[in-house]
Amino acid sequence: MFRIFLLTIVFLTAELSASVLQEAIDNAPSGSILKLPAGVYKGKITIDKPLTIIGKESGVIIDGEGEGTVITVKSSFVTLKNLKIINSGARHEKIDAAITISEAKQCEVSDCVIDDCLFGIDMQMVSNSIISNNRITSKNFELGLKGDGLRLWYSNNNIVKKNSLIHSRDMVVWYSHGNTIEENVGEYCRYSLHFMYAGKNNVINNRYQYNSVGIFFMYSKDTIASGNIIKSSLGATGMGIGLKEVTNFTIKDNTILYCAQGLYIDRSPFEPETNNWIENNKILYNAEALHFHSLSEDNIIKNNKIMGNIEDVVNDGKSSKTYNNDIRENYWDNYEGFDRDGDNIGDTPHKVYRYADQLWLYNPNVKFFYGSPVISLLNFLAKLAPFTKPLFLLEDKKPIVKTEG
Template sequence: MARWRSTLPALLLGAVSVVVLAQGVSDVVGQGETSGKLGATADLSTAPRVTIDRPKPTFMLHERHRRVHGLKPFQQLVDAAPAGSVLRPAPGTYAGPVVLKKSLTIEGDGKVIIDAGDKGTVFSLEAGKSTLRGLHLTGSGDNHDTDDACLDVRGHGNVLENLVIDNCLFGIDLKQSSDNIVRGNKVRSKPALLGVRGDGIRLWYSNNNLIEANLVTDSRDMVAWYSHRNIYRGNEGRRSRYSIHFMFANNNIVENNRFIDNAVGIYFMYMEGGGARNNLISHATGSTGMALGFKESSDIFIENNDIIYSAIGVGSDLSPFQPDTTIRFKGNRFAYNGVAVQLTSELGGNEFTDNIFEGNITDITQGGRGKGDRNKWLGNYFDSYQGFDKNKDGFGDTTHEHYAFADQIWMEIPAAGFFKTSPVLELLDFLERLAPFSSPELQLRDTKPRYNKPPRMAK
């Protein structure tokens, strides 16, 4: 009883606080209703940046590699340059790290090297409206906890151009940084196993950036997480894991890129809007090889891409996810893939028009039973089409239908995929087609297949 009496005043005070808080919220809501939608007049562009990542550690000179001992610190040049000026350092190699907190243009002309001696981050750009051009940044640390990088960006409206970035864990790392231009850079990670490399170019809560004409090789991924309305144009990615991995990132555009010899081409995860066009994605092979992947994503266009020599051309899981939305494949070429299109859900909503399917081991696998008519197929070219074009209108006289016969074995039992295209499965498939002892599963139905292989038709 004594304990109850001692806590009663605190409980009463808490109750009063709740009432007051509730009254305050009610007043705010009331104001919002009289002046428009709550928050409609907020200007988030002027909101202060919230720094929630770990501070960058500092290292003494003796902790850094001996190759940087005796080098002039580049920070001295930055500190001496007036804000808004152009800094043109003398050619040579300088010691990092560098922290830039004022607007500045630094022109290296490809003759300036900044080396952090294998510790920490090489260059931290914490200002806006700055330009870094023609620098060689190298020698970051290898600590994932502190995101050791060659270039750490924490500002808006910067231009990062013609940089050479190598021997770094993370390459170019943008966090809460928008309206930047990242163009013409060459990025390479530290020589390490694929899973423990850093990301070549990473966007985190960063919007409206242009990522253009960069070469990213031997890194882990290019990623855009919680980052919207960015454009990836004219880049080339080789020998990495994900060419680009989107997650909770809406309305991003990927166009005119070349992604070759990566485990995964472009992966759309929890994404809405945007899409990919005019890209080449080739040789996404291995046990996880996939040119285009979708996970619970919606309202995306895929146009005029070359998707070739990959284990899986399109791998889609629960996509489109939002009701009454579609994922639209138009004018693409799926050639020489193991499985051109793999749909693992029964939701439907995928539209395939004017695409080319040639040389694939399997054109389509559809999850579920009897769900092959929930997606739209129209005007596609299949080299496996077995009809005729008697009226010479360019379209087949009969519907193209794809059924799974013996293929159903490896589709339902993944381990059996090892025997795909083996003589025994080919014989079993032949016998199934002659005299089915089980009902084959419809995978797709195109009511107007093209008879002649067309040129690209997407605009």
């Protein structure tokens, strides 16, 4: 149990050297609370003991003066609240950040604004901590040269909630398990959320738009992504949700719309005799709803609403074996069957084939003519009297005929 001391720093000038703040940190007993008045505190600070720093009013600015990381935390039980942190260094190899927390637990960063910092919050081996309600923006560099807004590296059982990452590069969760990532916003980033070698994470009710990729899961397992909205991923390959070599995932109740690729599946599930569950999602108005790459079978794809997409299913290679997935009870807006018994299940299966209109899979230059009368005519003739047998992609044995909402 820490003894809590309340320390209020009062200064007469609006702009101060951070050495004054660092001196107050060094002199404060463990567990102290430092309440800062409005002003600009110039220079870097390091916190190596349990401590709370709170901006007691708006306008508390800690300015790194363009060198290194602005706030370095080397202790557990540190809280930073209601601060504006600006002007870190710009060196990627040193991970110059607004805040770096390392080898700590039960820390909190909340209600902070991070601006003009290469990396936002860098967490290395941090557990049981809270990152909430922060607004994070990187430096004004090209997208690939920006730093990550938030990095979890070997960091477990944290709560990341209600943060906004705008004009940053990525939010990454690497080698990190048991985290809850909830109600965050990502806009104009590269990967709004990128997982690698991570497990048992929950990704809930986030909103990502105008990014290159919404959420991409790689080499991970045992994770739930539900209630997320991924919209308008930018570019010819803009992606909503990507799965690469992942196992035992639940992708449920998400909305993916206005992307080049809605749901991208690559060698997933990865481990033999396992499944991924893709259920109750709305995949709407994308260029491609479901894109399969490489061997991808044993996914359970059911109760999804697939509507308004240019292509419902794309298989970019014969090895994907899309027909070996369990696909049922989805709504397909281009289903051509009937429901004579009124049970809202189609009387005949919904079968998807590759016809002439997918010639662009073999030659991307053909995509320029997509939707043209020539391609439409080729597609009609291929269905009416195919010169070669069309490639069977998948079958929904119980397609839903009508959908609500």
